[in-house]
Amino acid sequence: MPEGPELHLASLYVNSMCEGVVFSGPVRKSEVSKNPDVPFTSEAYRITATSRGKEVKLTLTPIKKDEPKRRMKTGQAEQPIDIVFRFGMSGYFRFTREDELPKHAHLCFYSKEKPSRVLSFVDTRRFGSWEPNGTWQPNRGPCVLFEYKKFRENVVSNVSDRAFDRPICEVLLNQKYFNGIGNYLRAEILFRSNIPPFVSARAVLEGLDSDDSCENENPLKKETDTKKQMKHEMSDLLRLCHAVPLEVVNLGGKGYDPTKKEYSDFEAWLQCYCVDGMKSLQDHNGRTIWFRGDPGPMSPKAKKWAKKVNDHDYTDKKKVKMRSSSRHLHNSVYLSSVSFHQVAKRKREAKVKKTVIKQEGVTKTPKNEKDARLKEAESKRRKPAKTHEVNTPQRETRSSARRRKTSSVEATAGVAMSKNKNVLSTGEE
DNA sequence: CGTCCACGTCTAC
DNA sequence: TAGACCTGGACGG
Numbered sequence: 001m002p003e004g005p006e007l008h009l010a011s012l013y014v015n016s017m018c019e020g021v022v023f024s025g026p027v028r029k030s031e032v033s034k035n036p037d038v039p040f041t042s043e044a045y046r047i048t049a050t051s052r053g054k055e056v057k058l059t060l061t062p063i064k065k066d067e068p069k070r071r072m073k074t075g076q077a078e079q080p081i082d083i084v085f086r087f088g089m090s091g092y093f094r095f096t097r098e099d100e101l102p103k104h105a106h107l108c109f110y111s112k113e114k115p116s117r118v119l120s121f122v123d124t125r126r127f128g129s130w131e132p133n134g135t136w137q138p139n140r141g142p143c144v145l146f147e148y149k150k151f152r153e154n155v156v157s158n159v160s161d162r163a164f165d166r167p168i169c170e171v172l173l174n175q176k177y178f179n180g181i182g183n184y185l186r187a188e189i190l191f192r193s194n195i196p197p198f199v200s201a202r203a204v205l206e207g208l209d210s211d212d213s214c215e216n217e218n219p220l221k222k223e224t225d226t227k228k229q230m231k232h233e234m235s236d237l238l239r240l241c242h243a244v245p246l247e248v249v250n251l252g253g254k255g256y257d258p259t260k261k262e263y264s265d266f267e268a269w270l271q272c273y274c275v276d277g278m279k280s281l282q283d284h285n286g287r288t289i290w291f292r293g294d295p296g297p298m299s300p301k302a303k304k305w306a307k308k309v310n311d312h313d314y315t316d317k318k319k320v321k322m323r324s325s326s327r328h329l330h331n332s333v334y335l336s337s338v339s340f341h342q343v344a345k346r347k348r349e350a351k352v353k354k355t356v357i358k359q360e361g362v363t364k365t366p367k368n369e370k371d372a373r374l375k376e377a378e379s380k381r382r383k384p385a386k387t388h389e390v391n392t393p394q395r396e397t398r399s400s401a402r403r404r405k406t407s408s409v410e411a412t413a414g415v416a417m418s419k420n421k422n423v424l425s426t427g428e429e
Numbered sequence: 430c431g432t433c434c435a436c437g438t439c440t441a442c
Numbered sequence: 443t444a445g446a447c448c449t450g451g452a453c454g455g
Contacts, residue, residue: 003437034447054436086437086438087436087437088437088438088447088448089437089438090436090448090449104449123448124448124449124450125435125448125449126448126449127437127438127439127447128438182436182437183437184436185436273436284443285444286444287437288434
């Protein structure tokens with residue numbers, strides 16, 4: 001669940017669920033968590049939340065009574081405290097009855113009522129963390145959602161930073177500059193801007209104005225600037241870093257609470273990430289980047305895999321093959337956020353009908369366009385084309401009809417995508 | 430059953 | 443620039 005929009009939706013969730021609720025007693029941590037204890041206890045306190053980028057801050061505010069002395073004695077808090085959370089890969093908040101505490105609830109706040117209700121921080125994989133009396137992590141930049149102006153200035157005034165030497169898709173995950181952007185957002189943002197993922201970040205960003213003209217509400221200016229301006233604004237990468245996550249927030253808070261919603265909205269919203277017909281590659285940090293068309297000049301090619309088992313091309317290829325072919329079908333395991341889960345499921349189902357074929361290439365020879373076209377045509381023709389890997393013909397059972405996205409590991413130039421989102425190809429070999 | 434994969438940081442060689 | 447840190451769903455055998 002956790003990129004900027006989900007963190008913000010989490011804060012909205014806490015504020016709406018906990019409005020008017022009085023909490024009481026100590027904050028309890030699960031046995032298994034390695035995060036710090038939260039040394040706070042109060043007879044009566046309230047909880048509110050705010051978010052910034054990929055962090056959420058809970059504020060516990062004791063409700064005033066008029067006997068400070070007594071409270072002092074019993075170690076009761078008088079002053080509010082903040083707890084700053086990072087969600088890792090699977091964190092989220094839930095507010096439930098005490099008897100229905102979710103599995104993997106690692107930090108719990110109990111309400112004062114008889115059968116208590118509990119606000120809990122749930123985190124299956126435990127990559128999440130919290131800091132009592134914490135502040136926003138100092139090395140993280142301004143929030144792409146709610147500090148847009150500062151965010152923009154921070155990037156524009158620092159493009160000379162070595163951090164921008166890298167490909168844009170990798171820089172977008174740098175929280176010092178893009179606090180709130182994560183793996184699905186970077187794919188969606190680049191997709192909409194039509195910028196290949198592996199082009200130099202500096203090349204893309206330098207020349208952008210620290211002042212986003214969209215922010216100027218000056219009507220005169222609007223009039224004078226025409227379509228050109230609009231176009232520029234729409235394609236301005238930094239603006240998209242704000243606008244795209246905002247769209248997710250606007251899909252609704254319901255999209256967040258795993259119990260309530262259908263996640264079809266979120267699924268339908270994705271245009272690139274895990275979408276059939278899109279390509280994917282591992283970036284230099286081993287993260288999967290989804291994109292369409294040309295990967296760009298700084299793409300990692302197939303080195304990553306090739307180098308490992310260099311001599312043994314059989315095993316190596318086999319391995320590569322497995323990844324590429326099976327990966328797409330599975331990216332679904334997002335426990336904390338059903339949305340992703342559902343997304344994958346839907347795609348798989350849709351897949352059955354469609355028949356997409358793709359070709360993988362991780363091997364040498366980037367082929368030329370003609371080949372690409374031939375391949376594509378070929379794959380279109382034979383439906384469930386098995387992808388032939390050089391040595392390992394990988395078979396795909398029709399019955400299991402798994403879904404498959406295209407992947408292209410090679411930096412093959414953009415293979416023209418057919419409009420049918422289903423088809424694609426990119427193969428090498 | 431085993432392998433692969435996942436919305437993210439972290440720290441250590 | 444690798445691992446480490448974790449759990450669990452989907453698949454393949």
